[in-house]
Structures are given as structure tokens and as C-alpha cells.
Amino acid sequence: MTSRLLRAQNLTWTPPEHTSPLWKNVNFELHPGECVALSGESGSGKSTLLRALVALLGTDRGEVYCGELLLSPETVLAFRRRVLYLHQRPAPLAKTLDDELRLARHYASRNIPALTRPLSEDQQLALLERLGLSHIPLNRTFERLSPGEQQRFGLVRALTLQPPVLLLDEPTASLDSRSTERVEVLIHELLNDHPERAILIVTHHTEQRRRLTSRTLNIARWQPTPTPTDP
Numbered sequence: 001m002t003s004r005l006l007r008a009q010n011l012t013w014t015p016p017e018h019t020s021p022l023w024k025n026v027n028f029e030l031h032p033g034e035c036v037a038l039s040g041e042s043g044s045g046k047s048t049l050l051r052a053l054v055a056l057l058g059t060d061r062g063e064v065y066c067g068e069l070l071l072s073p074e075t076v077l078a079f080r081r082r083v084l085y086l087h088q089r090p091a092p093l094a095k096t097l098d099d100e101l102r103l104a105r106h107y108a109s110r111n112i113p114a115l116t117r118p119l120s121e122d123q124q125l126a127l128l129e130r131l132g133l134s135h136i137p138l139n140r141t142f143e144r145l146s147p148g149e150q151q152r153f154g155l156v157r158a159l160t161l162q163p164p165v166l167l168l169d170e171p172t173a174s175l176d177s178r179s180t181e182r183v184e185v186l187i188h189e190l191l192n193d194h195p196e197r198a199i200l201i202v203t204h205h206t207e208q209r210r211r212l213t214s215r216t217l218n219i220a221r222w223q224p225t226p227t228p229t230d231p
């Protein structure tokens with residue numbers, strides 16, 4: 001049995017119509033219980049890397065494993081049940097918020113039996129309360145929420161599926177300090193209660209990195225090695 005929950009090997013991606021890669025030979029591992037930051041300048045490729053880790057973006061080469069499961073066209077659905085990517089601006093998946101919660105429970109109930117049980121409706125409502133969203137009527141549509149509310153609601157939807165690995169793309173980017181603290185407390189508790197899981201989080205905030213994460217993976221735009229020139 002491996003203690004590596006997520007492993008990326010030699011991941012390389014060249015954006016369409018580009019001749020050189022944006023990131024090249026990216027290698028890292030996530031271990032159970034870890035919350036790791038993914039850091040780098042704006043445009044360095046953090047979001048694209050997260051997307052590649054769940055095959056929402058096709059790489060030139062490289063492999064991604066969750067435990068022993070290799071990400072491939074044949075395993076992608078099983079893989080995404082284990083590794084969940086939460087977009088910075090989550091998209092609506094159903095008509096009303098109530099439908100969103102029900103749909104998340106439905107997806108979660110179809111999860112592979114070896115994974116933990118999905119959140120119940122009461123647990124979802126408790127999470128909404130903890131994230132300061134309980135005042136919002138559940139017959140409202142997702143589009144009518146503010147960006148910060150959408151981010152927090154997206155987190156509740158994601159947590160319903162109880163994924164072993166959570167990839168969070170700037171989950172507090174649209175939040176005030178109180179809401180940011182609520183999200184951070186939740187992340188802390190999640191890993192305390194489930195040390196078998198792991199989180200990779202993109203954040204630009206040094207303080208947030210210090211509060212939440214044990215180490216940082218840095219990504220930079222790949223630069224070709226300059227060819228030596230004659231004097």
C-alpha cells in the first residue's frame with residue numbers, strides 16, 4: 001500500500017498554438033493528512049495544472065496517480081470521484097439551490113462503496129450555516145448568489161461528495177475576512193477529522209499559506225535554457 005494519495009510525474013503542457021510548454025516535468029506528491037499550497041505568479045499555470053490533475057485539460061505527457069489508480073480515459077470517472085477539483089467560480093449544475101444540494105447527494109450516493117458516506121441533507125444544511133449561508137432561501141437559483149456566496153456554496157457541494165483529494169482553486173478569492181476564516185476553519189477540521197484525505201490549494205495569500213498549509217509547491221512558467229552563443 002502506498003502512502004501517496006496523489007502523485008504527478010513529469011507532467012508537461014503546451015498551450016494550443018504555442019511552441020514551448022507552459023509547465024514542464026512537474027513532479028510532486030500529496031500524502032494523507034496534508035494541506036499543500038500551490039503557488040506561483042499570475043499566469044504561471046496553477047489553475048491549468050489543477051485542471052490537468054483531473055483530465056479537464058489534456059497534457060503533452062506525464063502521469064497522474066491517486067493511490068495506485070492511474071488517470072486515463074478509462075479511469076477518468078473513477079478518478080474524479082477520488083480527486084475533486086473546485087473551480088474558483090463554480091458553475092451552476094441544477095435549477096435551484098435545493099436541486100443543487102439534492103444533485104450533489106445523488107452523485108455522492110453513486111460513489112464507489114470503498115469511499116466514505118456522502119453528507120446527509122442535515123449535514124449539508126449545517127455546513128451552509130457554518131459558512132454563513134443559512135439565510136439564503138433554497139428556492140433561489142445559483143446564478144443569483146454573489147460570487148462569494150457561489151464560492152462557499154460550491155464548497156458545500158464539493159464536500160458533500162467527501163472526496164479523498166480536494167483541489168481548491170483560490171477558494172476564498174471573493175470572500176471577506178470573516179467568511180475566509182469560516183472556510184479556513186472548515187478545511188482545518190476536515191483534515192483533523194479525516195487524516196486519510198489531502199488538499200492542494202491555490203492561494204496568493206502568504207498569511208493563508210502559513211495558517212493552512214504545511215508546505216508549498218512552487219510553479220513557474222517554463223523557460224527554455226538559453227543556447228550558448230559564441231562571443
Ligand SMILES: Nc1ncnc2c1ncn2[C@@H]1O[C@H](COP(=O)(O)OP(=O)(O)OP(=O)(O)O)[C@@H](O)[C@H]1O
Nearest residue numbers: 015016022040041042043044045046047048049057
Ligand atoms: N485552454 C487554454 N488554452 C490556451 N491557453 C490557456 C488555456 N487555459 C489557460 N491558458 C493560459 O495559460 C496560462 C496560465 O493560466 P492559469 O489559469 O493556469 O494561470 P494561473 O497561474 O492560475 O493564474 P492566476 O494566478 O492569475 O489565476 C495563461 O496565460 C492562460 O491564458
